[in-house]
Amino acid sequence: MSLLMLEDVAAGYGDTDVVTGVNLQVGDREIVAVAGTNGAGKSTVVKAVMGLTPRLSGSVVFDGHELTRIPIEKRVSLGLSYVPQVQNTFAALTVLENLQVVERVANRSQRIKDMFDLFPALADRRRTAAGDLSGGERQQLAFARALMSSPRLSVLDEPSAALSPALTAQVFEQVRRCPEAGAAVLIVEQRARQAIEFSNRGYVMDSGRIVLTDTSANLLSNDRMAQLYLGQH
Amino acid sequence: MIWVDLANATINGIVIGLLLALPALAVTLVFGIARFPNAATGDFMTFGAYTVVAAKSLLALPLAIGVAMACALTALLSLFFYWWVFRALVRRSPVASLIVSIGIALVVRSTITFFAGQSQYTIEVPLVRAWNFDGVRIVPTDLYIAGVAVTALVLTFCLLHLTPLGRRMRAVADNMELARASGINVGRVMITLFAIVGFYCGLGGVLIGIKAVVLPELGWELLLLLFAAVILGGIGSPLGAIIGMLVFSVSQEIASLWVGASYKIVFAFFLLLGVLLLRPQGILGKVRAVR
Numbered sequence: 380m381s382l383l384m385l386e387d388v389a390a391g392y393g394d395t396d397v398v399t400g401v402n403l404q405v406g407d408r409e410i411v412a413v414a415g416t417n418g419a420g421k422s423t424v425v426k427a428v429m430g431l432t433p434r435l436s437g438s439v440v441f442d443g444h445e446l447t448r449i450p451i452e453k454r455v456s457l458g459l460s461y462v463p464q465v466q467n468t469f470a471a472l473t474v475l476e477n478l479q480v481v482e483r484v485a486n487r488s489q490r491i492k493d494m495f496d497l498f499p500a501l502a503d504r505r506r507t508a509a510g511d512l513s514g515g516e517r518q519q520l521a522f523a524r525a526l527m528s529s530p531r532l533s534v535l536d537e538p539s540a541a542l543s544p545a546l547t548a549q550v551f552e553q554v555r556r557c558p559e560a561g562a563a564v565l566i567v568e569q570r571a572r573q574a575i576e577f578s579n580r581g582y583v584m585d586s587g588r589i590v591l592t593d594t595s596a597n598l599l600s601n602d603r604m605a606q607l608y609l610g611q612h
Numbered sequence: 613m614i615w616v617d618l619a620n621a622t623i624n625g626i627v628i629g630l631l632l633a634l635p636a637l638a639v640t641l642v643f644g645i646a647r648f649p650n651a652a653t654g655d656f657m658t659f660g661a662y663t664v665v666a667a668k669s670l671l672a673l674p675l676a677i678g679v680a681m682a683c684a685l686t687a688l689l690s691l692f693f694y695w696w697v698f699r700a701l702v703r704r705s706p707v708a709s710l711i712v713s714i715g716i717a718l719v720v721r722s723t724i725t726f727f728a729g730q731s732q733y734t735i736e737v738p739l740v741r742a743w744n745f746d747g748v749r750i751v752p753t754d755l756y757i758a759g760v761a762v763t764a765l766v767l768t769f770c771l772l773h774l775t776p777l778g779r780r781m782r783a784v785a786d787n788m789e790l791a792r793a794s795g796i797n798v799g800r801v802m803i804t805l806f807a808i809v810g811f812y813c814g815l816g817g818v819l820i821g822i823k824a825v826v827l828p829e830l831g832w833e834l835l836l837l838l839f840a841a842v843i844l845g846g847i848g849s850p851l852g853a854i855i856g857m858l859v860f861s862v863s864q865e866i867a868s869l870w871v872g873a874s875y876k877i878v879f880a881f882f883l884l885l886g887v888l889l890l891r892p893q894g895i896l897g898k899v900r901a902v903r
Contacts, residue, residue, distance in 0.1 A: 471898075476782075
């Protein structure tokens with residue numbers, strides 16, 4: 380049984396559905412990438428999972444729980460974590476406070492120590508306000524914040540946005556290691572080819588719909604799909 | 613003798629500034645966390661002042677118990693309006709909440725006037741002789757008032773910066789959506805916020821009632837001053853609200869030495885304009901680039 384299952388999901392803002400008829404699954408300890416052109420509705424899909432879209436129909440089931448009936452703040456305790464594309468840290472709080480503020484964390488002080496071991500650059504800046512960090516440090520903090528609650532599924536919305544290639548590689552390496560730590564990953568990425576390379580499966584979106592889903596190997600070997608949707612990096 | 617007058621004006625300005633810093637802090641906390649300017653703040657202060665008047669005159673209770681009652685009942689009043697009205701407006705425009713808060717202010721003031729009339733009341737405290745240091749006068753009552761205000765302000769900063777609840781409040785102020793996605797129960801944070809806001813409005817109302825006279829327009833007439841101080845200090849900055857209120861209050865008192873009491877507020881607003889020209893974000897306001 381899938382850890383996350385979206386069935387016939389339509390979501391959007393105001394009177395408009397940005398995505399329709401979305402069916403998507405993420406298995407336990409699986410990395411699943413969602414790729415597509417700008418405006419295809421990739422971020423709306425992950426926002427729908429987190430309950431952050433004003434309009435939502437269809438079914439979103441996580442670990443047997445129908446999420447559409449569960450308040451956003453309670454989804455953390457079910458094992459979901461989320462890294463938004465922008466404003467993904469609390470800018471006015473220090474690095475340490477960003478980690479302390481996450482709710483429902485067992486053995487918090489040990490978990491914070493684990494995060495500082497995982498992201499040593501953050502340990503040196505624990506008293507610095509997140510708003511004063513560099514882009515790369517802030518992205519690491521966003522990732523550490525999402526891992527604090529030992530999630531079963533991390534939902535990542537373009538974690539490499541505005542990062543240098545070197546920092547992107549670092550972030551992707553962390554994503555790649557999530558299944559070892561017990562977490563599945565649903566990742567939306569502009570650098571679709573790179574994301575699909577380290578994923579188990581991928582979904583390709585266009586104009587608010589999923590147009591293709593397959594294993595990463597098959598997606599990457601499909602020349603026409605690769606040319607149209609996956610780009611060169 | 614000018615320095616003596618200056619010293620007395622400064623002391624008076626500091627005392628008034630400190631006690632008005634409590635409702636100014638309430639304004640900036642609501643603005644920072646619930647994201648709207650709460651125009652009912654002044655009338656919550658009035659409610660607090662009248663509660664003490666009622667506790668002393670109708671129930672013959674000691675001042676300390678009256679003050680505790682005022683803080684508790686104003687906190688309940690603030691919570692009541694949050695639960696009844698503001699809770700439903702969380703996802704609406706801040707303008708909707710502002711307009712509604714003006715309505716709440718009118719309701720509170722009209723209700724007070726209905727029961728207490730337009731008469732002026734005083735909150736009597738034991739008369740004590742001022743200490744005189746070569747013309748510089750310090751009234752012990754003012755020191756007690758300032759002491760209570762400073763204690764309340766220090767406790768607020770401890771709450772905001774040293775407790776998990778304070779961290780949650782600052783997180784919600786920073787990014788409400790991310791706070792919810794981090795498991796923070798925003799509803800509980802709002803309940804705490806409006807209880808604290810009511811408590812400080814009640815306390816601020818009692819303290820200003822001791823310094824001045826209690827009448828239905830007591831808080832409403834201070835509202836513009838509170839908003840101006842919050843803007844001067846930097847919107848959403850608790851420390852900024854206190855500094856802004858102190859600067860505003862001291863500058864008014866000093867100005868009154870030359871321009872008279874009627875025009876002192878004009879001087880303070882000129883100061884506000886001058887500061888905002890040089891520093892549009894206010895004294896402690898921050899402009900952050902966040903992605």
